[in-house]
Amino acid sequence: MKNTILHKANTRGHADHGWLNAHHTFSFASYYDPNRVQFGVLRVLNDDIVAAGMGFGTHPHDNMEIITIPLEGDLAHKDSMGNTEIIKFGDVQVMSAGTGIQHSEFNPNHDQRTNLLQIWVFPKERNVEPRYQQITLDTSDRHNKFQQILSPNSDDDGVWIHQDAWFHMGNLDAGTTVNYQRKLEGNGLYIFVIKGSVKVDGQQLEQRDGLGITDFDEVIFEATSDTELLLMEVPMLAN
Amino acid sequence: MTPILDNISKIVKLSSDEEQRLLSRLETKKFKAKSIILNAGEVCKYSYFVNSGLLRSFTINDHIVEHVLSFACEGWWIGDMYSLLSQKPGNLFVEVLEDAEVVLLSKENQEILYQEIPKLERFFRILTENSLVANQERLMDNLSLSAEERFEKFCKKYPTLIQKVPQKQIASYIGVTPEFFSKMKSRLLKK
Numbered sequence: 282m283k284n285t286i287l288h289k290a291n292t293r294g295h296a297d298h299g300w301l302n303a304h305h306t307f308s309f310a311s312y313y314d315p316n317r318v319q320f321g322v323l324r325v326l327n328d329d330i331v332a333a334g335m336g337f338g339t340h341p342h343d344n345m346e347i348i349t350i351p352l353e354g355d356l357a358h359k360d361s362m363g364n365t366e367i368i369k370f371g372d373v374q375v376m377s378a379g380t381g382i383q384h385s386e387f388n389p390n391h392d393q394r395t396n397l398l399q400i401w402v403f404p405k406e407r408n409v410e411p412r413y414q415q416i417t418l419d420t421s422d423r424h425n426k427f428q429q430i431l432s433p434n435s436d437d438d439g440v441w442i443h444q445d446a447w448f449h450m451g452n453l454d455a456g457t458t459v460n461y462q463r464k465l466e467g468n469g470l471y472i473f474v475i476k477g478s479v480k481v482d483g484q485q486l487e488q489r490d491g492l493g494i495t496d497f498d499e500v501i502f503e504a505t506s507d508t509e510l511l512l513m514e515v516p517m518l519a520n
Numbered sequence: 521m522t523p524i525l526d527n528i529s530k531i532v533k534l535s536s537d538e539e540q541r542l543l544s545r546l547e548t549k550k551f552k553a554k555s556i557i558l559n560a561g562e563v564c565k566y567s568y569f570v571n572s573g574l575l576r577s578f579t580i581n582d583h584i585v586e587h588v589l590s591f592a593c594e595g596w597w598i599g600d601m602y603s604l605l606s607q608k609p610g611n612l613f614v615e616v617l618e619d620a621e622v623v624l625l626s627k628e629n630q631e632i633l634y635q636e637i638p639k640l641e642r643f644f645r646i647l648t649e650n651s652l653v654a655n656q657e658r659l660m661d662n663l664s665l666s667a668e669e670r671f672e673k674f675c676k677k678y679p680t681l682i683q684k685v686p687q688k689q690i691a692s693y694i695g696v697t698p699e700f701f702s703k704m705k706s707r708l709l710k711k
Binding site for chain 2: 308309310313314315316324325401407
Protein backbone atom coordinates (compact mmCIF):
# COMPACT_ATOMS: atom_id res chain seq x y z
CA MET A 282 0.00 0.00 0.00
CA LYS A 283 1.61 3.27 -1.17
CA ASN A 284 2.41 5.82 1.52
CA THR A 285 2.92 9.46 0.71
CA ILE A 286 4.19 12.48 2.57
CA LEU A 287 3.58 15.95 1.21
CA HIS A 288 5.92 18.87 1.82
CA LYS A 289 4.34 22.04 0.44
CA ALA A 290 6.83 24.65 -0.79
CA ASN A 291 5.93 27.17 1.87
CA THR A 292 6.47 24.68 4.71
CA ARG A 293 10.20 24.57 3.96
CA GLY A 294 12.64 26.21 6.33
CA HIS A 295 13.68 29.62 5.07
CA ALA A 296 16.72 31.75 5.80
CA ASP A 297 17.38 35.01 3.99
CA HIS A 298 20.91 36.20 4.73
CA GLY A 299 20.86 38.81 1.97
CA TRP A 300 23.65 37.28 -0.13
CA LEU A 301 22.01 33.88 0.30
CA ASN A 302 18.30 33.22 0.15
CA ALA A 303 17.90 29.59 1.15
CA HIS A 304 14.93 27.26 1.36
CA HIS A 305 15.41 23.97 3.16
CA THR A 306 13.09 21.03 2.54
CA PHE A 307 14.73 19.18 5.45
CA SER A 308 16.20 20.38 8.74
CA PHE A 309 19.37 22.34 8.11
CA ALA A 310 21.43 24.65 10.32
CA SER A 311 19.09 26.79 12.38
CA TYR A 312 15.99 25.26 10.75
CA TYR A 313 15.13 22.19 12.78
CA ASP A 314 11.85 20.34 12.64
CA PRO A 315 11.89 16.81 14.12
CA ASN A 316 9.25 15.81 11.57
CA ARG A 317 11.33 17.10 8.67
CA VAL A 318 14.73 15.55 9.10
CA GLN A 319 15.11 13.20 6.16
CA PHE A 320 13.44 10.93 3.61
CA GLY A 321 15.30 7.64 3.83
CA VAL A 322 18.95 8.42 3.10
CA LEU A 323 18.02 11.75 1.51
CA ARG A 324 19.03 14.16 4.27
CA VAL A 325 19.27 17.64 2.71
CA LEU A 326 17.46 19.33 -0.19
CA ASN A 327 18.39 23.00 -0.31
CA ASP A 328 17.12 25.51 -2.86
CA ASP A 329 19.69 28.31 -2.73
CA ILE A 330 19.80 31.70 -4.42
CA VAL A 331 23.28 33.20 -4.28
CA ALA A 332 23.82 36.87 -5.11
CA ALA A 333 26.32 37.97 -7.77
CA GLY A 334 29.91 37.47 -6.65
CA MET A 335 28.90 35.89 -3.34
CA GLY A 336 29.13 32.33 -2.09
CA PHE A 337 30.15 29.81 0.54
CA GLY A 338 33.73 30.14 1.77
CA THR A 339 35.87 27.03 2.23
CA HIS A 340 34.15 24.56 4.50
CA PRO A 341 34.49 20.84 5.27
CA HIS A 342 32.36 17.81 4.55
CA ASP A 343 32.76 14.16 5.39
CA ASN A 344 30.78 10.99 4.85
CA MET A 345 28.21 12.53 2.61
CA GLU A 346 27.32 12.35 -1.09
CA ILE A 347 26.77 15.94 -2.19
CA ILE A 348 24.98 16.62 -5.45
CA THR A 349 24.70 20.11 -6.91
CA ILE A 350 22.38 21.04 -9.77
CA PRO A 351 22.47 24.64 -11.06
CA LEU A 352 19.02 25.83 -12.10
CA GLU A 353 20.03 29.34 -13.09
CA GLY A 354 23.44 30.96 -13.47
CA ASP A 355 26.80 29.36 -12.71
CA LEU A 356 28.71 28.08 -9.72
CA ALA A 357 32.49 28.19 -9.28
CA HIS A 358 33.80 25.28 -7.25
CA LYS A 359 37.21 24.79 -5.68
CA ASP A 360 38.17 21.86 -3.45
CA SER A 361 40.99 20.30 -1.44
CA MET A 362 41.38 17.54 -4.05
CA GLY A 363 42.59 20.20 -6.46
CA ASN A 364 39.47 20.57 -8.56
CA THR A 365 38.66 24.05 -9.85
CA GLU A 366 35.53 24.01 -11.95
CA ILE A 367 32.58 26.05 -13.06
CA ILE A 368 29.24 24.29 -13.24
CA LYS A 369 26.33 25.75 -15.15
CA PHE A 370 22.71 25.03 -16.01
CA GLY A 371 22.57 21.56 -17.56
CA ASP A 372 25.46 20.27 -15.46
CA VAL A 373 25.35 17.93 -12.49
CA GLN A 374 28.16 17.88 -9.93
CA VAL A 375 28.82 15.27 -7.28
CA MET A 376 31.29 15.05 -4.43
CA SER A 377 31.74 11.91 -2.37
CA ALA A 378 33.11 13.57 0.76
CA GLY A 379 34.19 10.25 2.33
CA THR A 380 37.14 10.64 4.70
CA GLY A 381 36.89 14.39 4.31
CA ILE A 382 37.20 17.27 1.88
CA GLN A 383 37.05 21.03 1.96
CA HIS A 384 35.49 23.14 -0.75
CA SER A 385 34.19 26.58 -1.59
CA GLU A 386 31.31 27.50 -3.89
CA PHE A 387 30.84 30.95 -5.41
CA ASN A 388 28.65 32.69 -7.94
CA PRO A 389 31.32 33.78 -10.46
CA ASN A 390 29.08 36.30 -12.28
CA HIS A 391 28.84 39.95 -11.33
CA ASP A 392 25.59 40.57 -13.11
CA GLN A 393 23.29 37.69 -12.28
CA ARG A 394 22.22 35.50 -9.42
CA THR A 395 22.77 31.77 -9.15
CA ASN A 396 19.97 29.42 -8.17
CA LEU A 397 21.01 25.90 -7.34
CA LEU A 398 19.71 22.75 -5.73
CA GLN A 399 22.05 21.08 -3.31
CA ILE A 400 21.23 17.58 -2.23
CA TRP A 401 22.94 15.52 0.48
CA VAL A 402 22.56 11.76 0.56
CA PHE A 403 24.04 9.48 3.24
CA PRO A 404 26.49 7.07 1.59
CA LYS A 405 26.21 3.29 1.73
CA GLU A 406 29.76 3.01 2.99
CA ARG A 407 31.65 5.23 5.42
CA ASN A 408 35.12 6.72 4.92
CA VAL A 409 35.40 6.16 1.18
CA GLU A 410 38.13 7.83 -0.83
CA PRO A 411 36.91 11.38 -1.59
CA ARG A 412 36.03 11.97 -5.23
CA TYR A 413 34.66 14.59 -7.57
CA GLN A 414 32.64 14.22 -10.76
CA GLN A 415 31.01 16.73 -13.06
CA ILE A 416 29.00 16.09 -16.23
CA THR A 417 27.05 18.11 -18.78
CA LEU A 418 23.72 16.69 -19.85
CA ASP A 419 21.67 17.29 -22.98
CA THR A 420 18.47 18.68 -21.50
CA SER A 421 16.53 17.75 -24.65
CA ASP A 422 16.88 14.12 -23.49
CA ARG A 423 14.53 14.94 -20.64
CA HIS A 424 11.79 16.39 -22.82
CA ASN A 425 8.58 14.47 -22.07
CA LYS A 426 10.57 11.66 -20.50
CA PHE A 427 12.78 11.04 -17.47
CA GLN A 428 16.49 11.36 -18.01
CA GLN A 429 18.73 9.55 -15.55
CA ILE A 430 21.16 12.02 -14.01
CA LEU A 431 22.54 9.84 -11.20
CA SER A 432 22.89 6.15 -10.35
CA PRO A 433 25.02 3.80 -8.18
CA ASN A 434 26.97 2.70 -11.24
CA SER A 435 29.94 4.43 -12.80
CA ASP A 436 29.19 2.89 -16.18
CA ASP A 437 25.57 4.03 -16.29
CA ASP A 438 23.99 7.32 -17.42
CA GLY A 439 24.62 10.38 -15.30
CA VAL A 440 26.92 10.77 -12.32
CA TRP A 441 27.40 7.99 -9.78
CA ILE A 442 27.40 7.95 -5.99
CA HIS A 443 28.14 5.53 -3.16
CA GLN A 444 24.49 4.71 -2.63
CA ASP A 445 21.69 2.65 -4.19
CA ALA A 446 19.96 5.75 -5.50
CA TRP A 447 18.76 6.86 -8.91
CA PHE A 448 17.94 10.48 -9.78
CA HIS A 449 16.04 11.57 -12.87
CA MET A 450 14.96 14.88 -14.31
CA GLY A 451 12.05 15.49 -16.65
CA ASN A 452 10.67 18.47 -18.54
CA LEU A 453 7.06 17.61 -19.32
CA ASP A 454 4.79 19.62 -21.60
CA ALA A 455 1.33 20.39 -20.23
CA GLY A 456 -0.95 17.43 -20.75
CA THR A 457 1.86 14.84 -20.97
CA THR A 458 1.72 11.67 -18.88
CA VAL A 459 4.88 9.74 -17.99
CA ASN A 460 5.37 6.80 -15.63
CA TYR A 461 8.31 6.12 -13.31
CA GLN A 462 9.28 2.54 -12.47
CA ARG A 463 11.11 1.80 -9.23
CA LYS A 464 14.63 0.46 -9.77
CA LEU A 465 15.29 -1.22 -6.43
CA GLU A 466 12.85 -2.94 -4.12
CA GLY A 467 12.38 -1.09 -0.85
CA ASN A 468 13.44 2.27 -2.22
CA GLY A 469 11.26 5.34 -1.79
CA LEU A 470 10.81 8.14 -4.30
CA TYR A 471 11.10 11.82 -3.45
CA ILE A 472 9.69 14.17 -6.06
CA PHE A 473 10.61 17.84 -6.21
CA VAL A 474 8.75 20.16 -8.57
CA ILE A 475 11.32 22.60 -9.90
CA LYS A 476 8.82 24.46 -12.03
CA GLY A 477 5.17 24.15 -13.01
CA SER A 478 2.42 21.89 -11.74
CA VAL A 479 1.85 18.18 -11.96
CA LYS A 480 -0.49 15.47 -10.70
CA VAL A 481 1.41 12.60 -9.12
CA ASP A 482 -0.88 9.56 -8.72
CA GLY A 483 -3.66 12.14 -8.59
CA GLN A 484 -1.97 14.36 -5.96
CA GLN A 485 -1.62 17.91 -7.29
CA LEU A 486 1.79 19.44 -6.78
CA GLU A 487 2.92 23.00 -7.45
CA GLN A 488 6.29 24.69 -7.90
CA ARG A 489 8.86 23.73 -5.22
CA ASP A 490 6.49 21.24 -3.55
CA GLY A 491 7.99 17.94 -2.45
CA LEU A 492 6.31 14.55 -2.25
CA GLY A 493 7.76 11.38 -0.76
CA ILE A 494 6.33 8.02 -1.81
CA THR A 495 7.13 4.66 -0.24
CA ASP A 496 5.97 1.09 -0.84
CA PHE A 497 5.52 1.67 -4.54
CA ASP A 498 6.43 0.02 -7.82
CA GLU A 499 5.28 2.67 -10.26
CA VAL A 500 4.25 6.31 -10.10
CA ILE A 501 2.19 8.16 -12.71
CA PHE A 502 2.96 11.80 -13.55
CA GLU A 503 0.45 13.99 -15.36
CA ALA A 504 1.75 17.46 -16.18
CA THR A 505 -1.00 20.04 -15.61
CA SER A 506 1.29 22.76 -16.94
CA ASP A 507 4.74 22.75 -18.53
CA THR A 508 6.67 21.28 -15.65
CA GLU A 509 10.27 20.52 -14.64
CA LEU A 510 10.74 17.68 -12.20
CA LEU A 511 13.50 16.13 -10.12
CA LEU A 512 12.94 12.53 -9.04
CA MET A 513 15.13 10.97 -6.35
CA GLU A 514 14.77 7.26 -5.70
CA VAL A 515 16.57 6.44 -2.45
CA PRO A 516 16.86 3.62 0.09
CA MET A 517 14.57 4.04 3.06
CA LEU A 518 15.86 3.40 6.59
CA ALA A 519 14.67 0.50 8.73
CA ASN A 520 12.58 1.97 11.52
CA MET B 521 1.83 16.36 45.97
CA THR B 522 2.63 17.65 42.54
CA PRO B 523 6.00 16.57 41.17
CA ILE B 524 7.43 20.08 41.29
CA LEU B 525 6.47 20.63 44.93
CA ASP B 526 7.96 17.24 45.65
CA ASN B 527 11.17 18.26 43.92
CA ILE B 528 11.38 21.52 45.87
CA SER B 529 10.52 19.90 49.23
CA LYS B 530 13.68 17.78 48.95
CA ILE B 531 15.68 20.98 49.51
CA VAL B 532 13.44 23.57 51.18
CA LYS B 533 10.27 23.37 53.27
CA LEU B 534 7.45 25.59 51.98
CA SER B 535 4.29 26.44 53.92
CA SER B 536 1.04 25.59 52.19
CA ASP B 537 0.48 29.30 51.59
CA GLU B 538 3.89 29.55 49.93
CA GLU B 539 3.12 26.46 47.87
CA GLN B 540 -0.07 28.05 46.57
CA ARG B 541 1.76 31.30 45.83
CA LEU B 542 4.37 29.34 43.85
CA LEU B 543 1.83 27.25 41.92
CA SER B 544 -0.01 30.42 40.89
CA ARG B 545 3.13 31.59 39.08
CA LEU B 546 3.65 28.34 37.18
CA GLU B 547 2.21 27.27 33.85
CA THR B 548 1.76 23.61 33.01
CA LYS B 549 1.63 22.51 29.36
CA LYS B 550 1.40 19.23 27.50
CA PHE B 551 3.65 18.60 24.51
CA LYS B 552 3.62 15.84 21.98
CA ALA B 553 6.79 13.95 21.07
CA LYS B 554 8.73 15.62 18.25
CA SER B 555 7.78 19.11 19.24
CA ILE B 556 10.36 21.82 19.73
CA ILE B 557 9.88 23.87 22.90
CA LEU B 558 12.87 26.15 22.28
CA ASN B 559 14.61 26.94 18.99
CA ALA B 560 18.21 28.00 18.59
CA GLY B 561 18.18 31.70 17.83
CA GLU B 562 15.33 32.39 20.24
CA VAL B 563 15.61 34.01 23.65
CA CYS B 564 14.87 31.45 26.39
CA LYS B 565 12.23 32.88 28.68
CA TYR B 566 11.48 29.81 30.79
CA SER B 567 13.01 27.13 32.93
CA TYR B 568 11.32 23.83 32.24
CA PHE B 569 10.47 21.19 34.85
CA VAL B 570 9.42 17.77 33.57
CA ASN B 571 6.34 16.31 35.30
CA SER B 572 6.28 13.38 32.90
CA GLY B 573 7.88 12.39 29.60
CA LEU B 574 11.35 13.00 28.20
CA LEU B 575 13.07 16.08 26.82
CA ARG B 576 16.52 16.79 25.44
CA SER B 577 18.58 19.88 24.73
CA PHE B 578 21.06 19.98 21.86
CA THR B 579 22.95 22.18 19.43
CA ILE B 580 23.46 21.74 15.71
CA ASN B 581 26.89 22.22 14.16
CA ASP B 582 28.11 21.79 10.58
CA HIS B 583 24.49 22.23 9.44
CA ILE B 584 23.24 18.77 10.43
CA VAL B 585 25.38 17.37 13.27
CA GLU B 586 23.54 17.24 16.60
CA HIS B 587 25.36 17.50 19.93
CA VAL B 588 23.16 16.53 22.88
CA LEU B 589 23.80 18.66 25.93
CA SER B 590 21.34 17.11 28.34
CA PHE B 591 18.29 14.99 28.88
CA ALA B 592 15.43 15.63 31.30
CA CYS B 593 12.94 13.05 32.50
CA GLU B 594 10.46 13.11 35.38
CA GLY B 595 11.59 15.41 38.17
CA TRP B 596 14.39 17.08 36.18
CA TRP B 597 14.90 20.68 35.14
CA ILE B 598 16.11 21.77 31.70
CA GLY B 599 16.65 25.01 29.83
CA ASP B 600 19.16 27.26 28.10
CA MET B 601 20.99 28.80 31.04
CA TYR B 602 23.02 31.21 28.90
CA SER B 603 19.99 32.55 27.07
CA LEU B 604 17.84 32.63 30.21
CA LEU B 605 20.35 34.67 32.17
CA SER B 606 21.48 36.99 29.37
CA GLN B 607 18.10 37.21 27.66
CA LYS B 608 20.05 36.97 24.38
CA PRO B 609 19.34 34.42 21.63
CA GLY B 610 20.82 31.02 22.48
CA ASN B 611 22.24 28.07 20.55
CA LEU B 612 20.16 25.36 22.14
CA PHE B 613 17.15 23.49 20.89
CA VAL B 614 14.88 21.85 23.46
CA GLU B 615 12.95 18.96 21.95
CA VAL B 616 10.30 16.66 23.38
CA LEU B 617 11.31 13.02 22.87
CA GLU B 618 8.33 11.40 24.60
CA ASP B 619 4.88 12.97 25.13
CA ALA B 620 5.45 15.23 28.10
CA GLU B 621 3.81 17.37 30.70
CA VAL B 622 6.08 20.28 31.45
CA VAL B 623 5.92 23.04 34.05
CA LEU B 624 7.08 26.41 32.75
CA LEU B 625 8.56 28.94 35.14
CA SER B 626 9.19 32.25 33.45
CA LYS B 627 12.31 34.18 34.37
CA GLU B 628 10.06 37.08 35.25
CA ASN B 629 8.03 35.00 37.70
CA GLN B 630 11.15 33.43 39.10
CA GLU B 631 12.46 36.88 40.05
CA ILE B 632 9.12 37.80 41.61
CA LEU B 633 9.11 34.54 43.57
CA TYR B 634 12.59 35.26 44.93
CA GLN B 635 11.08 38.42 46.46
CA GLU B 636 7.87 36.79 47.67
CA ILE B 637 9.34 33.51 48.88
CA PRO B 638 13.04 34.03 49.73
CA LYS B 639 13.41 30.29 50.47
CA LEU B 640 13.16 29.71 46.72
CA GLU B 641 16.35 31.64 46.20
CA ARG B 642 18.01 28.97 48.37
CA PHE B 643 16.35 26.22 46.37
CA PHE B 644 17.57 27.51 43.03
CA ARG B 645 20.99 28.31 44.45
CA ILE B 646 21.42 24.69 45.53
CA LEU B 647 20.01 23.45 42.21
CA THR B 648 22.53 25.61 40.39
CA GLU B 649 25.38 24.41 42.64
CA ASN B 650 24.49 20.78 41.93
CA SER B 651 24.31 21.55 38.25
CA LEU B 652 27.72 23.23 38.35
CA VAL B 653 29.25 20.16 40.03
CA ALA B 654 27.63 17.83 37.49
CA ASN B 655 28.86 19.98 34.61
CA GLN B 656 32.38 20.11 36.07
CA GLU B 657 32.40 16.35 36.33
CA ARG B 658 31.09 15.90 32.81
CA LEU B 659 33.61 18.34 31.36
CA MET B 660 36.50 16.54 33.09
CA ASP B 661 35.13 13.14 32.01
CA ASN B 662 34.96 14.34 28.41
CA LEU B 663 38.56 15.48 28.60
CA SER B 664 40.07 12.50 30.41
CA LEU B 665 37.94 9.36 30.08
CA SER B 666 37.63 7.01 27.12
CA ALA B 667 34.29 6.66 25.33
CA GLU B 668 33.76 3.27 27.00
CA GLU B 669 34.37 4.75 30.45
CA ARG B 670 32.04 7.67 29.74
CA PHE B 671 29.35 5.28 28.51
CA GLU B 672 29.70 3.01 31.56
CA LYS B 673 29.45 6.05 33.82
CA PHE B 674 26.34 7.22 31.95
CA CYS B 675 24.70 3.80 32.40
CA LYS B 676 25.46 3.78 36.13
CA LYS B 677 24.29 7.34 36.71
CA TYR B 678 21.18 7.30 34.52
CA PRO B 679 19.93 3.70 34.32
CA THR B 680 16.40 4.77 33.35
CA LEU B 681 17.67 6.89 30.46
CA ILE B 682 19.45 3.91 28.88
CA GLN B 683 16.03 2.29 28.37
CA LYS B 684 14.25 5.38 27.08
CA VAL B 685 16.69 7.33 24.93
CA PRO B 686 17.45 6.34 21.31
CA GLN B 687 21.01 5.02 20.83
CA LYS B 688 21.86 7.80 18.39
CA GLN B 689 21.20 10.39 21.09
CA ILE B 690 23.21 8.63 23.79
CA ALA B 691 26.07 8.44 21.29
CA SER B 692 25.78 12.17 20.74
CA TYR B 693 25.71 12.84 24.51
CA ILE B 694 28.82 10.69 25.03
CA GLY B 695 30.46 12.45 22.11
CA VAL B 696 30.86 9.67 19.55
CA THR B 697 29.34 8.81 16.17
CA PRO B 698 26.42 6.35 16.08
CA GLU B 699 28.66 3.90 14.18
CA PHE B 700 31.39 4.03 16.85
CA PHE B 701 28.75 3.69 19.56
CA SER B 702 27.32 0.48 18.01
CA LYS B 703 30.77 -1.06 17.72
CA MET B 704 31.59 -0.01 21.29
CA LYS B 705 28.36 -1.51 22.63
CA SER B 706 29.03 -4.88 20.99
CA ARG B 707 32.57 -4.84 22.37
CA LEU B 708 31.25 -4.15 25.87
CA LEU B 709 28.61 -6.89 25.60
CA LYS B 710 31.30 -9.42 24.70
CA LYS B 711 33.31 -8.60 27.84
